[in-house]
Amino acid sequence: MINTNAIFSISSEKEFSTLALDIFKFQFENNPVYRSFCDLLYTHPSDVKQIEDIPFLPIQFFKSHHILSSKAQIQDTFSSSGTTGSTTSKHYVTDLSIYEQSFRKGFEEFYGAIKDYVILALLPNYLERKGSSLIYMVNDMIQHSNHPESGFYLNNINDLKQQLITLDTQGKKILLIGVSFALLDLVEQYQFKLKNTIVMETGGMKGRRKELVRDELHAYLKSGFGVSKIHSEYGMTELLSQAYSLGDGRFKCPNWMRVLTRDPEDALTLQNINKTGGINVIDLANINSCSFIATQDLGRTYKDHSFEIIGRFDSSDIRGCNLMVL
Structure with a gap:
């Protein structure tokens, strides 16, 4: 064993x-x-x-x-997103503590303690279905954040805008994690000049918008959020670990x-x-x-x-x- x-x-x-x-x-x-x-x-x-x-x-x-x-x-059973009628991937998990160890230790290896961050999650398409391993991970991160402002945002984009500006101005360490199309929707409505926020995209337009190459996507997001780098998370239903890009387009894996x-x-x-x-x-x-x-x-x-x-x-x-x- x-x-x-x-x-x-x-x-x-x-x-x-x-x-x-x-x-x-x-x-x-x-x-x-x-x-x-x-x-x-x-x-x-x-x-x-x-x-x-x-x-x-x-x-x-x-x-x-x-x-x-x-x-x-x-x-628990994690499942991938899919169009109506399509076959989705299913990852049958017999020990959730292993998944929890993996994403907690993996994040902390690259970014430090989760408790130090305000976690703002913009993951509408994941929230709208069951079985998302990403939602499980981010929800756990929100629970382990020492900040009551941490949470998910679905259609309340204006609330997210206000929260983001207020917290960033206060000097709080913020992780804004979102699916690509939702982050684009946000910066098309509002412009930011963030100084204390890590913006992390999880990929995928999920049929909501035209697919963009990474450089083009990141150029839009950097301009809209007023940041010098866009971070990325690489994960999938079939994996219990994530790799991260700290803004240079290259992903690094935990050990x-x-x-x-x-x-x-x-x-x-x-x-x-x-x-x-x-x-x-x-x-x-x-x-x-x-x-x-x-x-x-x-x-x-x-x-x-x-x-x-x-x-x-x-x-x-x-x-x-x-x-x-x-």
Whole structure:
């Protein structure tokens, strides 16, 4: 059995690699879907000597299968957003305390103590549905904030404007976290000159507005909020960890998470750094589901383990990954 405390105390590359290999073996033995996928690729733990040898499960499997490496009772089910009638991803979580440890420690690694911030959340499309892991995370952050002004905003944009200006003028440390289209809506109505606020976008127009490339989006937001940088959060339903960009477009992972890239034409071949490819994520907090996931994002990695998101695959299928129908 894996000691989950070891996940959040990783302090070196060797520790990460050793634990990743242990978790691969554990999930191979305890996750029937992942085991079948590895069997199809003729990959056995005895063949896996380094993390680059580990198979990455296509993320679409979270839409069609129960991805579980635990027989414990499911405590919560996180689901992705989707259009009416579409199939959504479901992440079955058997231990919410692992998720809580992950997002609390991950945030504090990059930004310091959550309690020091006023958390203002502008996440309307997430609030309007059930099962959002992002809402679970932000709600927990609001509860752990030492400021009674922290909270969610749905359609009360004018109240948010007043609160933001008042708190920023008072010198409070503020985190304004919002989905991209809602942040754009805000700065189209009001202009700001913020001095003590971190503006963090979580991505996604969700069909509400025309998609913008990151540089264009951030230029609009920097101008509208009067800030020099726009921060970003990289997370998804299928992950229990988040990466953060502190305003330079490059995301950095907490110590228990890594990003690799694969050849866009050959999903089973990993690429070197500085080359654009499909994003593969190792998230060791996913101990009870699957820690090795091939996403539908495109990006590139760098020597310092940071990564950049460039876009998504045009097709809904990840080429070369749809090897199995169960």
